[in-house]
Amino acid sequence: MELQFNADEIAFREEVRAFIADNLTEEMKQGMLRGGYLIRDHVIEWQRILNKKGWGVPHWPVEWGGAGWSPIKQSIFTEELQLAPAPRPLSFSVYMVGPVIIEFGSECQKKRFLPRIANSDDWWCQGFSEPDAGSDLASLKTNARHEGDYYIVNGQKTWTSYAQYADWIFCLVRTDPTVKKQMGISFLLIDMKTPGITVRPIQTIDGGHEVNEVFFDNVKVPSENLVGEENKGWDYAKFLLSAERVNLARLGVSKERLQRARELAARTPYQGRPLLEHDGFRTKLAALEVELKALEITQLRVLSAEGQSHGVPDPASSILKVKGSELQQATSNLLVQILGPDALRRQDDAFDDWSSMITANYFNWRKVSIFGGSNEIQKTIIAKSILGL
Amino acid sequence: MELQFNADEIAFREEVRAFIADNLTEEMKQGMLRGGYLIRDHVIEWQRILNKKGWGVPHWPVEWGGAGWSPIKQSIFTEELQLAPAPRPLSFSVYMVGPVIIEFGSECQKKRFLPRIANSDDWWCQGFSEPDAGSDLASLKTNARHEGDYYIVNGQKTWTSYAQYADWIFCLVRTDPTVKKQMGISFLLIDMKTPGITVRPIQTIDGGHEVNEVFFDNVKVPSENLVGEENKGWDYAKFLLSAERVNLARLGVSKERLQRARELAARTPYQGRPLLEHDGFRTKLAALEVELKALEITQLRVLSAEGQSHGVPDPASSILKVKGSELQQATSNLLVQILGPDALRRQDDAFDDWSSMITANYFNWRKVSIFGGSNEIQKTIIAKSILGL
Amino acid sequence: MQDSLMRLLQRSYAFDHRWKYEAATPGWSREIWAQFAEIGLLALPFTSENGGLDGTPVDTMIVMEQLGRHITLEPYLSTIVMAGGILRRAASTEQHESISTKVIDGSLIVSLAHTERGTFGSPSRVGTQAVRSGDLWQISGHKSCVLHGDSADLLIISARTSGAPSDAKGITLFAVDPRATNINIQSYALHDGQRASDIQINSVLVPHSALIGCVDDGFRILQSAEYETLAAVCAEAVGVMSELHQMTVDYLKQRKQFGVPIGNFQALQHRAADMYIALEQARSMAMYAAMMSQADDKTAIAQAVSSAKVQIGRSAKLIGEEAVQMFGGIGVTMEFKAGHYFKKLTLLEQFLGHADHHLELLTSGPGLFELE
């Protein structure tokens, strides 16, 4: 096993860096620095730039536009994008629904949707969570009744990120209420322009609008939009939830935050000299760097193991999710601590420097240990799948 | 509510301090400083000195030798003993079996046992835990069969502290195996000289001998040694477990440890100057002091509340046990950290200074969050009794 | 008064009321403020000599905890505790008559303008200058994060009248009308919805009678009022934490996942118990700070309030973050209460110095247990 990049990987990293330097606009970069939110136009534009280069969906099979990279290279690519920072790819499209269609979709669905996903022609959102089904996802209630060539969908989804921009939503719906809860679920692709769909924004405590409620009132969905088999949706969902392997730890994001912390502490006076010169602060910084370095190696180990087992996800990847989210939160809190009294100001006021977003970001990032399988769920996975408890 | 001592309490503290200064021998003090273990002769001698003064069992009713002090004064008294440090009283005698006999024992038992307990004429040990009943105490199996004027006891107890010195043991035994586990338990007083009792030492990882296994092989116990009613033992045990209120937090012990930490750090060089002068170390010390101060106030609050409710224990006292044990362990670990490379040496070698006991003490004190109702049990008590979960 | 306050808040400070108060100018409720005056809340800490009720720091503690439970928006801390603390310590008889009386009857909002940007950790660093010429003082400088600066009828401004930029001696306090020309107020909301202002003071002239306390002697007064404020902030945080913890426990009982209330899961039970321990430890230290803020020994006060702020910071972070985690998604939504309590705790943690800062202060003092 190699825990350092080899010459080929270093050359690849240089290539990625050079491409980003040449193509990422200052406006996109500033957009990322200022907020944690996706900016619709930037995401689309950047995805198209990458796609043109052949890097839009590098993790997909080559026949559908993939780059044929090793997991390590994919991780280098992701980390460099995060470090830049470049607009994040829309994971619901390229990491979630794309791979599900590739694996389980019909030939017709593949031809219809995949090229448009790769080029960001369609914006996808995810209809999984419901108000009464949080960590217990399988207890979802939104139902789809088969009538002729259509499914009639009724119910409500929540925590739907960026539904306000979405052209399509992929949904888990209950198609058989009479069987065990995991057994009666199907996976539907729904055009957001279909009558009967209402999107209601949910404002988060940082003042942002990222998530939404989506209501379905007798929404007619053509049967051809069913992915795979009816009542097999839970299997596809499990595949999807374990599919976004290379980006669980979000190392580049935390590294970029620590870099900012150094910069900010260097220009923040405390007791008459820069905070960065204080031993106590340097100790906190060093302690976080050690944990992050450890996670970086752990990620390389998980990726190497997956490289050898042809992509079967390692349950150890739950470590990446737990530790990765803890470090994102710890680094965002470190920035708040650096600001000290300046952390009190709300973002929507006159201070447009990125540092004014720090507290809002800390608030918003409480979500990273909640969404996408809470850390409690991850620890239960470790206890059961790895430790056999 | 008063969170500071009043003039009367301060005068009382001075009186206790003066008495300790006049009566505690240097040998006793050094014995306490060197080890965490009770030294039999010191415990007995010191108990008699206190008893002569009328302070042997200050928390008992005045008619049986109590001092009639408020909970606050009792706590001052305990803390001063810990700070001195003076030999710890034998809690199995004065805090456990004594109060049970006072509350539930026959007149004859009171007259026979209480004065001897107060004067340390008998050494008592506790027969509660069994190998297969740890936190689940009520599942104990040691049984007592009533035959004529005797109970015939068979079974095994474990974690019996200082059984090697004991004249008597108070035991929970199963007298009715046919009912719900809590219902068939009785509380017996057993003379350790009775034939059929075997004591086997258990060595702990610090190399010490404090706890034992005690085996009962057809041990004949006179019926008059039953406390209260048959099959009501569980109630008496619950009373006993909640009886040692003033000493749960062991504040004096942790304070004394922090005082030692200051002294030791002042004479331990690190990077060429005393460790105590390093900011990093002072920060750790200050952080522990803050927690300990908070616990001190919390204890005063609990004691004041109990003073008003005439001794009914507050479930909040579980905080005292949890935080108190955490702080005893944290301070013992701080001392290990100060020693650094000198922490490696085992105690039984040429270094007779108390600092050679530090690592052994850290090992031994892992027990304080396990014994006497583990911290897990305490948290469950808080969750259920206080929070209603 | 405690009961009146509790009833008043229960009646008029439900979560949807709070939204309304925050949305309208001045960002809090003048009606509530009038009721505060009515039940004597504004008079509480002032001496009876000056029309007050001779309340102790413990009385303030009890009030602040109540206010914290409803995360109120009114300028109680800034006007009554902080600016009021300055007045109680240094105002002349005339100033008590002209200022304190109106504060007590609710007709005058006063804010302290002391902090400047980039001075964290250096409380005596004052860049604002005041120069005397005859009977007038000319003040120039910039103040930052003045609580409720936009609703203040009077500002108490600290300015350097002698000495080097960080000297403790040489700071003087002035009562200044914020409507003076040459005062520019830029206001904004804090994360908890409270208002604050940055204030530019360009050669403002005030008479000598505007001095509060003696020339060059302001720092002693500021520091002493800051200790009182810190104790009050600790109490407020305890109120916020108590309420948030209770909300969380209620939610654990009611929210079902996998067919049972999530409060049945032992991992969450034990974490809720840890939160409770943190809450009670914080409560103890808030009490300690309140009691000690009457002590004679300045070092003892400083140590007490710093150690309280350390404990409050630690407990607030644990309780705030754990509560949001246990609420899950709704914990981070604007329309739900819990997230606002979490934000308030985050703010209180940073206000007047976070835990690391106060720990740093403690390391330079004697130990907390230097034998009593």
Place this chain on the structure above:
Amino acid sequence: MQDSLMRLLQRSYAFDHRWKYEAATPGWSREIWAQFAEIGLLALPFTSENGGLDGTPVDTMIVMEQLGRHITLEPYLSTIVMAGGILRRAASTEQHESISTKVIDGSLIVSLAHTERGTFGSPSRVGTQAVRSGDLWQISGHKSCVLHGDSADLLIISARTSGAPSDAKGITLFAVDPRATNINIQSYALHDGQRASDIQINSVLVPHSALIGCVDDGFRILQSAEYETLAAVCAEAVGVMSELHQMTVDYLKQRKQFGVPIGNFQALQHRAADMYIALEQARSMAMYAAMMSQADDKTAIAQAVSSAKVQIGRSAKLIGEEAVQMFGGIGVTMEFKAGHYFKKLTLLEQFLGHADHHLELLTSGPGLFELE
């Protein structure tokens, strides 16, 4: 070799074997040592030129992890890694022939005597003096905690030959026969059962040929060997943690309370998961330290081993303390395995600098992520 070692340890290093080895002189098993020699373990890190197997730090890591899993008592770390590290870096051809060859065949135990009391945090502080007179050097001083000093056939002693007491330059290494008159060895057990010695050196005379490396150049060699040793200690700790974690998980499955295995309780499940995360993070850093210890850049090596030691210290404390807590009473008894693993972890945490010390070292370096 890894398989041979694993089989050997499984066969001959059960817990009751270990007790026997510890109880008898010299406190470890010469028989096991001979078998180590036989399977090539003692030759592993030496170059083939000197009769070794050209093993890399990663090979040492794998061995140390195995040894850690059985908390072995033999002087592998002290003789092969630590003293061997000095020989590999600085021994002359003659010394390799006379010393390394015998180390490799198992007939010579070598210990490094460098540390002195009260020098923690000042690794170049050497009070032991060596003065040259003609072809002889006269050495005097006191060394502390020399691992396996009582079974050593040869000591490598560091002594100051020039410069001030803490100068990096001016330290020289000498190969000294411990049976020399004027050497007084006082031996004792460490908490994990390993033996160590304090050594008094009173005007011992050695010839110039006893020098290992050049005059005044010892510190560079010591430091470099110490980095190698630190990486090995991290690997050993990972072995100890792995085994202890596995024992704990097995116990959780088997121990019943309240009628069910305690591993059914969610609070314990989540804590066991936290231990697992800590273990894997530690494993990652042990690997990192091993790989980086071959780097060219000294600063990079120093940062890597220090950051590994920080992570190992944190993980070891969590896993050790949590394991004992979960085992309950039997976790603190001498007759049961788990407590000994906890003690071993405590020792490894303190050995060659605890986490706080290495964190302190890291604060003075550049960041770990200075852009690659």
